[in-house]
Amino acid sequence: MLAGVSTDWYIRLEKGHISGVSEDVLDAVARALQLSDVEREHLFNLSRAAKPTRTPRSRTKTPIPASLQRVMDSMTSAAAFVRNGRLDIVAANQLARALYAPVFDEPAHRGNIARFDFLDPRAADYYPNYDGALSIAVALLRTEAGRAPHDKDLTELIGELATRSEAFRTRWGAHDVRAHRGGIKQFNHPIVGHLELAYDSMELVTAPGLVLTAYTAEPATASADALSLLASWAATDTAAAVSIPEPADTDSTNASD
DSSP states (O other): EEEEEEOOHHHHHTOOOOOOOOOOHHHHHHTTTOOHHHHHHHHHHHHHSSSSSSOOOOOOOOOOOOOHHHHHHHTOOOOOOETTOOBBEEEEEEHHHHTTTTHSSSSSGOOOOOHHHHTTTTTHHHHHTTTHHHHHHHHHHHHHHOOTTTTTHHHHHHHHHHHHOHHHHHTTTTTTTOOEEEEEEEEETTTTTTEEEEEEEEEEETSSTTTEEEEEEOOSHHHHHHHHHHHHHHHHHHOOOOOOOOOOOOOOOTTTO
16 A cells, blocks of 8 residues: 555565566655665666576676776775675785785685685684674675676576575575675674774775775774774785785676676
């Protein structure tokens, strides 16, 4: 009644018969269900994805501008990195490589945060709020799946995680979606210990599909001291200079989106 659609029509929507539904109807349903902006966007993405199926394919590569790498490298007191929607870290400064060293030091993870989160036993110690970290990772992947339903690499990643991780399968079935724009995140780093860092994320206008994230610490805190120590360690210890693997692609928008 709130959405102004019939019961039969709404049941069809709940069953996934969403192809061809007008934006006005979807908007009315979103208001009636009090969906957040992220959930509303996901609903519209699902509607677009319900159109005639296309063969999944890898998304075209977007090169990381040299100027962007210079910008990140100049952020010596912030851990800055660029990721795509599949949570592949495709570029990073020295401090970010040190912060995410456990992600990079295992070649099988291929620089992918979700693989580390669900397939590496060290992740349970690395994240003080381990359960929350897993839920966020799945929600981000679910959001990307709605945005890029024909991304072959994303489909393969989801299949790999679903096959190998019960924790992933359980959370994937919840259909949660989320944006990751800013907040506080805690780490238990193997070198410097506890870190409580603020993060700010922004989509790159010049490279659609890529997100720049920077972690900083509140000045004059234990976390600021630990982050500074980590920066010093990264600058002097060659063990911290872990190379970023070449990803399958850097997740640019293509016509299938």
